[in-house]
Amino acid sequence: MQSAVLKRAQPFDEAIEPRQARRRSLSDPVPRRLRLGQPLFHEGDRAQHVYQIGRGVMRLARMQTDGRRQVISFAFPGDVVGLPDNGRHTTECEAITECELLAHRFPGLAGADRNPDMQNFLMDAALQEIRRLQDHFLLIGRRLALERTAAFVALLLDRIAEPLGRYRVVRLAMNRTDIADYLGLTPETVSRSFTELRGRRILALDDANTVVVLDPARLRILAAGAMEA
Amino acid sequence: MQSAVLKRAQPFDEAIEPRQARRRSLSDPVPRRLRLGQPLFHEGDRAQHVYQIGRGVMRLARMQTDGRRQVISFAFPGDVVGLPDNGRHTTECEAITECELLAHRFPGLAGADRNPDMQNFLMDAALQEIRRLQDHFLLIGRRLALERTAAFVALLLDRIAEPLGRYRVVRLAMNRTDIADYLGLTPETVSRSFTELRGRRILALDDANTVVVLDPARLRILAAGAMEA
DNA sequence: CGCGTAATTGAATCAGTTCAATGTCAGTGG
DNA sequence: CCACTGACATTGAACTGATTCAATTACGCG
Numbered sequence: 001m002q003s004a005v006l007k008r009a010q011p012f013d014e015a016i017e018p019r020q021a022r023r024r025s026l027s028d029p030v031p032r033r034l035r036l037g038q039p040l041f042h043e044g045d046r047a048q049h050v051y052q053i054g055r056g057v058m059r060l061a062r063m064q065t066d067g068r069r070q071v072i073s074f075a076f077p078g079d080v081v082g083l084p085d086n087g088r089h090t091t092e093c094e095a096i097t098e099c100e101l102l103a104h105r106f107p108g109l110a111g112a113d114r115n116p117d118m119q120n121f122l123m124d125a126a127l128q129e130i131r132r133l134q135d136h137f138l139l140i141g142r143r144l145a146l147e148r149t150a151a152f153v154a155l156l157l158d159r160i161a162e163p164l165g166r167y168r169v170v171r172l173a174m175n176r177t178d179i180a181d182y183l184g185l186t187p188e189t190v191s192r193s194f195t196e197l198r199g200r201r202i203l204a205l206d207d208a209n210t211v212v213v214l215d216p217a218r219l220r221i222l223a224a225g226a227m228e229a
Numbered sequence: 230m231q232s233a234v235l236k237r238a239q240p241f242d243e244a245i246e247p248r249q250a251r252r253r254s255l256s257d258p259v260p261r262r263l264r265l266g267q268p269l270f271h272e273g274d275r276a277q278h279v280y281q282i283g284r285g286v287m288r289l290a291r292m293q294t295d296g297r298r299q300v301i302s303f304a305f306p307g308d309v310v311g312l313p314d315n316g317r318h319t320t321e322c323e324a325i326t327e328c329e330l331l332a333h334r335f336p337g338l339a340g341a342d343r344n345p346d347m348q349n350f351l352m353d354a355a356l357q358e359i360r361r362l363q364d365h366f367l368l369i370g371r372r373l374a375l376e377r378t379a380a381f382v383a384l385l386l387d388r389i390a391e392p393l394g395r396y397r398v399v400r401l402a403m404n405r406t407d408i409a410d411y412l413g414l415t416p417e418t419v420s421r422s423f424t425e426l427r428g429r430r431i432l433a434l435d436d437a438n439t440v441v442v443l444d445p446a447r448l449r450i451l452a453a454g455a456m457e458a
Numbered sequence: 459c460g461c462g463t464a465a466t467t468g469a470a471t472c473a474g475t476t477c478a479a480t481g482t483c484a485g486t487g488g
Numbered sequence: 489c490c491a492c493t494g495a496c497a498t499t500g501a502a503c504t505g506a507t508t509c510a511a512t513t514a515c516g517c518g
Contacts, residue, residue, distance in 0.1 A: 062363060065454065066454035066455070068370075068371065068372075070366045070367050070370040070371075072363050083356055085360035086356075119348060119352075122352065123351065123352055123355065126356060127312055127355060128314055131314040133366075134291060134301050136366070137301055137362075137365070137369075138291060138293060140366075140413065141297075142297065142415075142475095143297075175464070175465090176465065177464085184370040186371075186507060187466095188465090188507075188508080189505095190465095192506090194466095195467085207514090208464075208465060208515085225293060225294065226295070373473075373474095374473080404496070404497085405497065414475090415474075415476080416496090416498095417475075417476080417477095417497090420497055420498055420499085421474090421499080423497090424499085437482085437497055437498090
Protein backbone atom coordinates (compact mmCIF):
# COMPACT_ATOMS: atom_id res chain seq x y z
CA MET A 1 0.00 0.00 0.00
CA GLN A 2 1.08 3.48 -0.84
CA SER A 3 -0.24 5.41 2.10
CA ALA A 4 3.08 5.38 3.90
CA VAL A 5 4.36 7.77 1.26
CA LEU A 6 1.46 10.08 1.67
CA LYS A 7 1.87 10.91 5.28
CA ARG A 8 2.72 14.51 5.95
CA ALA A 9 6.40 15.17 6.35
CA GLN A 10 7.34 11.66 7.35
CA PRO A 11 10.25 9.60 6.11
CA PHE A 12 9.19 6.83 3.77
CA ASP A 13 11.75 4.08 4.29
CA GLU A 14 9.04 1.50 4.34
CA ALA A 15 7.72 2.68 1.00
CA ILE A 16 10.73 1.70 -1.07
CA GLU A 17 10.79 -1.90 0.07
CA PRO A 18 10.76 -4.56 -2.72
CA ARG A 19 7.07 -5.38 -2.55
CA GLN A 20 6.32 -1.78 -3.36
CA ALA A 21 8.84 -1.53 -6.15
CA ARG A 22 7.43 -4.53 -8.00
CA ARG A 23 3.85 -3.52 -8.68
CA ARG A 24 4.63 -0.23 -10.35
CA SER A 25 2.44 1.71 -12.76
CA LEU A 26 2.83 5.14 -14.29
CA SER A 27 1.72 6.92 -11.16
CA ASP A 28 3.81 4.84 -8.76
CA PRO A 29 6.83 6.52 -7.22
CA VAL A 30 10.33 5.70 -8.49
CA PRO A 31 13.20 5.51 -6.00
CA ARG A 32 16.31 7.48 -6.74
CA ARG A 33 19.74 8.11 -5.24
CA LEU A 34 21.89 11.21 -5.32
CA ARG A 35 25.53 11.62 -4.41
CA LEU A 36 26.89 14.58 -2.48
CA GLY A 37 26.88 17.67 -4.65
CA GLN A 38 24.70 16.14 -7.34
CA PRO A 39 22.01 18.45 -8.70
CA LEU A 40 18.44 17.14 -8.90
CA PHE A 41 17.10 19.92 -11.11
CA HIS A 42 17.83 23.46 -12.15
CA GLU A 43 15.79 26.62 -12.25
CA GLY A 44 13.74 26.68 -15.42
CA ASP A 45 13.81 22.92 -16.02
CA ARG A 46 10.57 21.42 -17.22
CA ALA A 47 9.16 19.67 -14.15
CA GLN A 48 8.21 16.03 -14.71
CA HIS A 49 8.32 14.93 -11.10
CA VAL A 50 8.15 16.06 -7.56
CA TYR A 51 10.37 14.29 -5.07
CA GLN A 52 9.97 13.24 -1.51
CA ILE A 53 13.16 12.94 0.47
CA GLY A 54 13.75 9.66 2.27
CA ARG A 55 17.28 10.22 3.49
CA GLY A 56 19.72 13.11 3.27
CA VAL A 57 19.60 16.88 2.94
CA MET A 58 18.99 19.00 -0.14
CA ARG A 59 19.57 22.69 -0.76
CA LEU A 60 17.16 24.83 -2.80
CA ALA A 61 18.48 28.12 -4.08
CA ARG A 62 17.92 30.87 -6.58
CA MET A 63 20.71 32.66 -8.37
CA GLN A 64 20.68 36.39 -8.99
CA THR A 65 21.81 37.91 -12.24
CA ASP A 66 24.81 39.42 -10.46
CA GLY A 67 25.99 36.06 -9.17
CA ARG A 68 24.64 36.39 -5.66
CA ARG A 69 22.76 33.39 -4.38
CA GLN A 70 19.76 33.13 -2.11
CA VAL A 71 19.28 29.81 -0.40
CA ILE A 72 15.51 29.34 -0.27
CA SER A 73 15.39 26.31 1.95
CA PHE A 74 17.04 23.16 3.15
CA ALA A 75 14.95 20.03 2.68
CA PHE A 76 15.08 17.08 5.07
CA PRO A 77 13.63 13.57 5.16
CA GLY A 78 9.87 13.68 4.62
CA ASP A 79 10.00 16.99 2.77
CA VAL A 80 8.79 17.39 -0.78
CA VAL A 81 10.93 19.24 -3.29
CA GLY A 82 10.36 20.18 -6.90
CA LEU A 83 6.87 21.67 -6.80
CA PRO A 84 6.90 23.64 -10.05
CA ASP A 85 5.24 26.82 -11.17
CA ASN A 86 3.83 26.89 -14.68
CA GLY A 87 5.35 23.49 -15.32
CA ARG A 88 8.90 24.55 -14.53
CA HIS A 89 11.16 24.29 -11.53
CA THR A 90 11.69 27.62 -9.85
CA THR A 91 14.95 26.91 -8.02
CA GLU A 92 18.20 25.09 -8.20
CA CYS A 93 18.14 21.90 -6.15
CA GLU A 94 21.25 20.01 -5.08
CA ALA A 95 22.06 17.20 -2.68
CA ILE A 96 24.37 18.41 0.07
CA THR A 97 24.62 14.90 1.50
CA GLU A 98 23.97 11.52 -0.05
CA CYS A 99 20.23 11.34 -0.63
CA GLU A 100 17.50 8.84 -1.29
CA LEU A 101 14.37 10.14 -2.94
CA LEU A 102 11.05 8.98 -4.30
CA ALA A 103 10.11 10.57 -7.61
CA HIS A 104 6.39 11.09 -8.17
CA ARG A 105 5.11 11.96 -11.63
CA PHE A 106 3.71 15.52 -11.61
CA PRO A 107 1.19 16.65 -12.42
CA GLY A 108 -0.68 13.39 -11.97
CA LEU A 109 -2.42 12.00 -15.02
CA ALA A 110 -5.65 13.78 -15.91
CA GLY A 111 -9.15 12.32 -15.52
CA ALA A 112 -9.95 8.95 -14.04
CA ASP A 113 -6.38 8.00 -13.23
CA ARG A 114 -6.07 10.99 -10.97
CA ASN A 115 -5.35 9.77 -7.49
CA PRO A 116 -7.17 11.86 -4.87
CA ASP A 117 -4.80 10.73 -2.11
CA MET A 118 -1.91 11.99 -4.19
CA GLN A 119 -3.76 15.23 -4.88
CA ASN A 120 -4.27 15.80 -1.19
CA PHE A 121 -0.71 14.88 -0.46
CA LEU A 122 0.64 17.36 -2.97
CA MET A 123 -1.71 20.15 -1.89
CA ASP A 124 -0.70 19.52 1.67
CA ALA A 125 2.96 19.63 0.71
CA ALA A 126 2.44 22.92 -1.13
CA LEU A 127 0.59 24.48 1.80
CA GLN A 128 3.25 23.34 4.21
CA GLU A 129 5.91 24.77 1.92
CA ILE A 130 4.11 28.12 1.91
CA ARG A 131 4.14 28.17 5.68
CA ARG A 132 7.80 27.27 5.83
CA LEU A 133 8.70 30.03 3.43
CA GLN A 134 6.70 32.47 5.54
CA ASP A 135 8.55 31.28 8.63
CA HIS A 136 11.80 31.89 6.80
CA PHE A 137 10.88 35.54 6.29
CA LEU A 138 10.79 36.06 10.00
CA LEU A 139 14.38 34.81 10.07
CA ILE A 140 15.79 37.29 7.64
CA GLY A 141 13.58 40.32 7.94
CA ARG A 142 15.40 42.92 10.01
CA ARG A 143 16.93 40.88 12.77
CA LEU A 144 20.38 40.90 14.23
CA ALA A 145 22.86 38.34 12.97
CA LEU A 146 22.98 36.63 16.34
CA GLU A 147 19.21 36.28 16.47
CA ARG A 148 19.06 34.87 12.96
CA THR A 149 21.76 32.36 13.66
CA ALA A 150 20.14 31.33 16.94
CA ALA A 151 16.79 30.94 15.17
CA PHE A 152 18.43 28.84 12.49
CA VAL A 153 19.97 26.46 14.99
CA ALA A 154 16.66 26.33 16.88
CA LEU A 155 14.95 25.37 13.63
CA LEU A 156 17.36 22.53 13.01
CA LEU A 157 17.06 21.51 16.64
CA ASP A 158 13.34 20.93 16.12
CA ARG A 159 13.75 19.16 12.80
CA ILE A 160 16.89 17.05 12.83
CA ALA A 161 18.43 16.95 16.29
CA GLU A 162 19.88 13.70 17.63
CA PRO A 163 20.43 12.86 21.28
CA LEU A 164 23.97 12.80 22.66
CA GLY A 165 24.17 12.04 26.35
CA ARG A 166 22.12 14.65 28.18
CA TYR A 167 22.30 17.08 25.24
CA ARG A 168 20.99 17.21 21.73
CA VAL A 169 23.22 17.54 18.71
CA VAL A 170 22.62 19.05 15.30
CA ARG A 171 24.79 17.85 12.45
CA LEU A 172 25.11 20.65 9.93
CA ALA A 173 25.05 19.27 6.42
CA MET A 174 25.54 22.76 5.05
CA ASN A 175 28.66 24.91 5.21
CA ARG A 176 28.93 28.48 6.52
CA THR A 177 28.38 29.98 3.09
CA ASP A 178 25.15 27.99 2.65
CA ILE A 179 23.94 29.19 6.04
CA ALA A 180 24.96 32.75 5.22
CA ASP A 181 23.06 32.68 1.93
CA TYR A 182 20.06 31.25 3.75
CA LEU A 183 20.09 33.91 6.47
CA GLY A 184 21.07 36.87 4.32
CA LEU A 185 24.46 37.31 5.99
CA THR A 186 28.11 36.79 5.11
CA PRO A 187 29.95 33.59 6.10
CA GLU A 188 32.18 35.68 8.36
CA THR A 189 29.20 37.04 10.26
CA VAL A 190 27.71 33.55 10.63
CA SER A 191 31.03 32.36 11.99
CA ARG A 192 31.17 35.23 14.47
CA SER A 193 27.62 34.45 15.57
CA PHE A 194 28.53 30.84 16.26
CA THR A 195 31.56 32.00 18.19
CA GLU A 196 29.36 34.31 20.25
CA LEU A 197 26.82 31.54 20.95
CA ARG A 198 29.68 29.34 22.05
CA GLY A 199 31.02 32.12 24.26
CA ARG A 200 27.65 32.38 25.96
CA ARG A 201 27.66 28.62 26.59
CA ILE A 202 24.42 28.27 24.63
CA LEU A 203 26.05 25.77 22.33
CA ALA A 204 29.31 23.97 21.82
CA LEU A 205 30.97 23.13 18.53
CA ASP A 206 32.51 19.70 18.47
CA ASP A 207 33.81 20.42 15.03
CA ALA A 208 32.52 23.20 12.78
CA ASN A 209 29.62 21.05 11.59
CA THR A 210 28.60 19.44 14.85
CA VAL A 211 26.59 21.68 17.12
CA VAL A 212 25.88 20.56 20.66
CA VAL A 213 22.96 22.53 22.05
CA LEU A 214 23.82 23.16 25.69
CA ASP A 215 20.99 25.53 26.56
CA PRO A 216 17.99 25.15 24.24
CA ALA A 217 15.85 27.47 26.39
CA ARG A 218 18.26 30.38 26.06
CA LEU A 219 18.74 29.58 22.40
CA ARG A 220 15.03 30.02 21.79
CA ILE A 221 14.84 33.20 23.84
CA LEU A 222 17.65 34.61 21.74
CA ALA A 223 15.95 33.42 18.56
CA ALA A 224 12.77 35.22 19.64
CA GLY A 225 14.64 38.50 19.75
CA ALA A 226 15.99 38.99 23.27
CA MET A 227 19.63 39.87 22.67
CA GLU A 228 20.65 39.66 26.29
CA ALA A 229 19.84 35.95 26.62
CA MET B 230 -20.14 29.31 -16.00
CA GLN B 231 -17.55 29.41 -13.30
CA SER B 232 -14.39 29.24 -15.35
CA ALA B 233 -13.91 33.00 -15.26
CA VAL B 234 -13.08 32.66 -11.60
CA LEU B 235 -10.64 29.89 -12.19
CA LYS B 236 -8.28 31.63 -14.49
CA ARG B 237 -4.82 32.11 -13.12
CA ALA B 238 -4.26 35.49 -11.52
CA GLN B 239 -6.99 37.27 -13.39
CA PRO B 240 -9.57 39.65 -12.02
CA PHE B 241 -13.01 38.13 -11.84
CA ASP B 242 -15.35 41.05 -12.24
CA GLU B 243 -17.49 39.08 -14.61
CA ALA B 244 -17.87 36.29 -12.09
CA ILE B 245 -19.80 38.27 -9.50
CA GLU B 246 -22.52 39.39 -11.85
CA PRO B 247 -26.11 38.59 -10.80
CA ARG B 248 -26.53 35.49 -12.98
CA GLN B 249 -23.65 33.91 -11.11
CA ALA B 250 -24.87 34.91 -7.68
CA ARG B 251 -28.30 33.35 -8.21
CA ARG B 252 -27.48 29.70 -8.81
CA ARG B 253 -25.39 29.15 -5.72
CA SER B 254 -24.65 25.89 -3.98
CA LEU B 255 -22.29 25.04 -1.15
CA SER B 256 -19.25 25.12 -3.39
CA ASP B 257 -20.14 28.32 -5.21
CA PRO B 258 -18.16 31.41 -4.37
CA VAL B 259 -19.66 34.13 -2.17
CA PRO B 260 -18.90 37.78 -2.93
CA ARG B 261 -17.66 39.95 -0.12
CA ARG B 262 -16.63 43.54 0.50
CA LEU B 263 -14.03 44.96 2.85
CA ARG B 264 -13.47 48.54 3.94
CA LEU B 265 -10.04 50.11 4.30
CA GLY B 266 -8.28 48.70 7.32
CA GLN B 267 -10.71 45.86 7.81
CA PRO B 268 -9.11 42.51 8.66
CA LEU B 269 -10.14 39.44 6.66
CA PHE B 270 -8.58 36.90 8.99
CA HIS B 271 -5.94 36.55 11.65
CA GLU B 272 -3.03 34.22 12.17
CA GLY B 273 -4.29 31.02 13.75
CA ASP B 274 -7.91 31.41 12.66
CA ARG B 275 -9.60 28.23 11.50
CA ALA B 276 -9.68 28.54 7.73
CA GLN B 277 -13.12 28.02 6.19
CA HIS B 278 -12.50 29.81 2.94
CA VAL B 279 -9.88 31.00 0.54
CA TYR B 280 -10.48 34.31 -1.16
CA GLN B 281 -9.78 35.62 -4.59
CA ILE B 282 -9.36 39.37 -4.85
CA GLY B 283 -11.49 41.15 -7.41
CA ARG B 284 -10.67 44.73 -6.54
CA GLY B 285 -8.35 46.36 -4.04
CA VAL B 286 -5.13 45.55 -2.23
CA MET B 287 -4.60 43.36 0.82
CA ARG B 288 -1.63 43.06 3.15
CA LEU B 289 -0.50 39.71 4.58
CA ALA B 290 1.79 39.85 7.58
CA ARG B 291 3.17 37.85 10.47
CA MET B 292 3.79 39.31 13.89
CA GLN B 293 6.85 38.45 15.95
CA THR B 294 6.67 37.83 19.66
CA ASP B 295 8.64 41.03 20.25
CA GLY B 296 6.15 43.15 18.33
CA ARG B 297 8.09 43.40 15.10
CA ARG B 298 6.11 42.73 11.98
CA GLN B 299 7.06 41.05 8.75
CA VAL B 300 4.89 41.86 5.77
CA ILE B 301 4.77 38.62 3.78
CA SER B 302 3.08 39.92 0.68
CA PHE B 303 0.71 42.39 -0.87
CA ALA B 304 -2.16 40.81 -2.76
CA PHE B 305 -3.71 42.40 -5.83
CA PRO B 306 -6.72 41.66 -8.06
CA GLY B 307 -6.62 38.07 -9.28
CA ASP B 308 -4.53 36.90 -6.33
CA VAL B 309 -5.69 34.24 -3.93
CA VAL B 310 -5.29 34.80 -0.21
CA GLY B 311 -6.05 32.61 2.76
CA LEU B 312 -4.46 29.32 1.78
CA PRO B 313 -4.16 27.66 5.18
CA ASP B 314 -1.73 25.19 6.68
CA ASN B 315 -3.17 22.45 8.82
CA GLY B 316 -6.58 24.08 8.56
CA ARG B 317 -5.49 27.42 9.99
CA HIS B 318 -4.52 30.74 8.54
CA THR B 319 -0.82 31.41 8.88
CA THR B 320 -0.83 35.20 8.60
CA GLU B 321 -2.76 38.34 9.41
CA CYS B 322 -4.65 39.62 6.40
CA GLU B 323 -6.04 43.13 6.14
CA ALA B 324 -7.52 45.32 3.42
CA ILE B 325 -5.34 48.37 2.78
CA THR B 326 -7.84 49.73 0.28
CA GLU B 327 -11.53 49.01 -0.23
CA CYS B 328 -11.70 45.46 -1.51
CA GLU B 329 -14.07 43.13 -3.29
CA LEU B 330 -13.47 39.42 -2.83
CA LEU B 331 -14.90 36.05 -3.73
CA ALA B 332 -14.92 33.57 -0.88
CA HIS B 333 -14.48 29.93 -1.86
CA ARG B 334 -15.19 27.20 0.63
CA PHE B 335 -11.91 25.40 1.52
CA PRO B 336 -11.12 22.61 1.52
CA GLY B 337 -13.71 21.62 -1.07
CA LEU B 338 -16.17 18.97 0.01
CA ALA B 339 -14.80 15.46 0.00
CA GLY B 340 -15.73 12.73 -2.46
CA ALA B 341 -18.05 13.18 -5.41
CA ASP B 342 -18.73 16.83 -4.86
CA ARG B 343 -15.08 17.62 -5.26
CA ASN B 344 -14.64 19.91 -8.21
CA PRO B 345 -11.50 19.10 -10.20
CA ASP B 346 -11.42 22.55 -11.79
CA MET B 347 -11.39 24.05 -8.32
CA GLN B 348 -8.71 21.60 -7.22
CA ASN B 349 -6.50 22.63 -10.10
CA PHE B 350 -7.21 26.26 -9.47
CA LEU B 351 -6.21 26.01 -5.84
CA MET B 352 -3.12 23.96 -6.54
CA ASP B 353 -2.11 26.44 -9.17
CA ALA B 354 -2.68 29.31 -6.74
CA ALA B 355 -0.55 27.56 -4.13
CA LEU B 356 2.28 26.93 -6.58
CA GLN B 357 2.19 30.49 -7.78
CA GLU B 358 2.27 31.66 -4.17
CA ILE B 359 5.36 29.56 -3.55
CA ARG B 360 7.10 31.16 -6.49
CA ARG B 361 6.13 34.64 -5.34
CA LEU B 362 7.47 33.99 -1.88
CA GLN B 363 10.71 32.74 -3.40
CA ASP B 364 10.92 35.89 -5.50
CA HIS B 365 10.44 37.91 -2.35
CA PHE B 366 13.52 36.32 -0.80
CA LEU B 367 15.65 37.74 -3.53
CA LEU B 368 14.37 41.15 -2.51
CA ILE B 369 15.39 41.00 1.08
CA GLY B 370 18.36 38.68 1.15
CA ARG B 371 21.49 40.80 1.42
CA ARG B 372 20.81 43.64 -0.93
CA LEU B 373 21.29 47.33 -0.52
CA ALA B 374 18.30 49.41 0.50
CA LEU B 375 18.29 51.22 -2.83
CA GLU B 376 18.26 47.95 -4.77
CA ARG B 377 15.43 46.56 -2.66
CA THR B 378 13.35 49.65 -3.09
CA ALA B 379 14.00 49.75 -6.83
CA ALA B 380 13.07 46.08 -7.10
CA PHE B 381 9.89 46.72 -5.15
CA VAL B 382 8.81 49.51 -7.46
CA ALA B 383 9.74 47.38 -10.48
CA LEU B 384 7.53 44.62 -9.10
CA LEU B 385 4.58 46.95 -8.75
CA LEU B 386 5.32 48.36 -12.18
CA ASP B 387 4.79 44.91 -13.66
CA ARG B 388 1.70 44.16 -11.65
CA ILE B 389 -0.37 47.29 -11.17
CA ALA B 390 1.01 50.16 -13.25
CA GLU B 391 -1.37 52.51 -15.05
CA PRO B 392 -0.49 54.66 -18.03
CA LEU B 393 -0.14 58.42 -17.56
CA GLY B 394 0.84 60.29 -20.71
CA ARG B 395 4.12 58.84 -21.95
CA TYR B 396 4.94 57.37 -18.51
CA ARG B 397 3.55 54.70 -16.27
CA VAL B 398 2.35 55.36 -12.76
CA VAL B 399 2.19 53.15 -9.70
CA ARG B 400 -0.30 54.08 -7.02
CA LEU B 401 1.04 52.84 -3.68
CA ALA B 402 -1.78 51.53 -1.55
CA MET B 403 0.68 50.85 1.28
CA ASN B 404 2.48 53.39 3.44
CA ARG B 405 6.23 53.62 4.06
CA THR B 406 6.05 51.45 7.16
CA ASP B 407 4.30 48.67 5.22
CA ILE B 408 6.96 48.86 2.52
CA ALA B 409 9.70 48.87 5.13
CA ASP B 410 8.26 45.79 6.85
CA TYR B 411 8.00 44.10 3.47
CA LEU B 412 11.60 44.88 2.49
CA GLY B 413 13.21 44.39 5.87
CA LEU B 414 14.13 48.05 6.27
CA THR B 415 13.03 51.02 8.36
CA PRO B 416 10.52 53.56 7.04
CA GLU B 417 13.25 56.19 7.15
CA THR B 418 15.50 54.13 4.90
CA VAL B 419 12.68 53.49 2.47
CA SER B 420 12.03 57.21 2.36
CA ARG B 421 15.69 57.96 1.71
CA SER B 422 15.72 55.38 -1.07
CA PHE B 423 12.75 57.02 -2.75
CA THR B 424 14.48 60.36 -2.45
CA GLU B 425 17.60 58.93 -4.05
CA LEU B 426 15.60 57.37 -6.90
CA ARG B 427 13.97 60.73 -7.45
CA GLY B 428 17.35 62.45 -7.39
CA ARG B 429 18.56 60.10 -10.12
CA ARG B 430 15.50 60.96 -12.21
CA ILE B 431 14.50 57.30 -12.26
CA LEU B 432 11.14 58.16 -10.80
CA ALA B 433 9.10 61.13 -9.72
CA LEU B 434 6.77 61.35 -6.76
CA ASP B 435 3.60 63.21 -7.50
CA ASP B 436 2.60 62.83 -3.91
CA ALA B 437 4.13 60.31 -1.52
CA ASN B 438 1.86 57.54 -2.80
CA THR B 439 1.96 58.24 -6.51
CA VAL B 440 5.11 57.05 -8.23
CA VAL B 441 5.75 58.10 -11.81
CA VAL B 442 8.32 55.79 -13.36
CA LEU B 443 10.47 57.99 -15.55
CA ASP B 444 13.13 55.46 -16.49
CA PRO B 445 11.95 51.85 -16.18
CA ALA B 446 15.10 50.51 -17.82
CA ARG B 447 17.40 52.06 -15.25
CA LEU B 448 14.99 51.08 -12.50
CA ARG B 449 15.34 47.43 -13.48
CA ILE B 450 19.11 47.65 -13.81
CA LEU B 451 19.25 49.05 -10.30
CA ALA B 452 16.86 46.38 -9.09
CA ALA B 453 19.14 43.73 -10.58
CA GLY B 454 22.00 44.94 -8.42
CA ALA B 455 23.93 47.55 -10.37
CA MET B 456 24.25 50.41 -7.89
CA GLU B 457 25.61 52.89 -10.39
CA ALA B 458 22.53 52.87 -12.60
C1' DC C 459 53.20 15.22 6.12
C1' DG C 460 51.64 18.68 3.23
C1' DC C 461 48.16 20.47 0.42
C1' DG C 462 43.64 22.66 -0.35
C1' DT C 463 39.38 23.98 1.39
C1' DA C 464 36.74 25.91 4.90
C1' DA C 465 36.38 28.39 9.22
C1' DT C 466 37.86 31.78 12.28
C1' DT C 467 39.70 36.14 13.78
C1' DG C 468 41.08 41.04 13.25
C1' DA C 469 40.76 45.95 11.73
C1' DA C 470 38.83 49.41 8.92
C1' DT C 471 34.99 50.84 6.40
C1' DC C 472 30.34 51.52 5.22
C1' DA C 473 25.43 51.17 5.17
C1' DG C 474 21.34 51.21 7.87
C1' DT C 475 19.32 52.33 12.15
C1' DT C 476 18.02 55.34 15.70
C1' DC C 477 16.24 59.33 17.50
C1' DA C 478 15.02 63.92 16.92
C1' DA C 479 13.43 67.71 14.15
C1' DT C 480 11.10 69.47 10.28
C1' DG C 481 7.97 69.28 6.51
C1' DT C 482 3.64 68.00 4.07
C1' DC C 483 -0.98 66.97 3.41
C1' DA C 484 -5.98 65.99 4.41
C1' DG C 485 -9.55 66.76 7.27
C1' DT C 486 -11.99 69.71 10.90
C1' DG C 487 -13.79 73.51 12.98
C1' DG C 488 -13.65 78.34 14.06
C1' DC D 489 -11.59 80.89 4.05
C1' DC D 490 -7.91 79.87 6.81
C1' DA D 491 -5.85 78.18 11.14
C1' DC D 492 -5.34 73.99 13.64
C1' DT D 493 -4.64 69.10 14.22
C1' DG D 494 -2.85 64.53 13.60
C1' DA D 495 -0.81 61.15 10.69
C1' DC D 496 2.68 60.30 7.69
C1' DA D 497 6.88 61.39 5.12
C1' DT D 498 11.25 63.48 4.85
C1' DT D 499 15.68 65.10 6.42
C1' DG D 500 19.69 65.39 9.56
C1' DA D 501 23.40 63.68 12.68
C1' DA D 502 25.33 60.32 15.66
C1' DC D 503 25.80 55.70 16.36
C1' DT D 504 26.00 50.68 15.71
C1' DG D 505 26.35 46.48 13.57
C1' DA D 506 27.48 43.96 9.35
C1' DT D 507 30.58 43.81 5.58
C1' DT D 508 34.93 43.79 3.46
C1' DC D 509 39.42 42.37 2.91
C1' DA D 510 43.34 40.32 4.79
C1' DA D 511 45.67 37.17 7.81
C1' DT D 512 45.63 33.05 10.48
C1' DT D 513 44.05 28.66 12.03
C1' DA D 514 41.81 24.13 11.69
C1' DC D 515 40.72 20.14 9.28
C1' DG D 516 40.07 16.30 5.80
C1' DC D 517 42.38 13.76 2.32
C1' DG D 518 45.82 11.97 -0.70
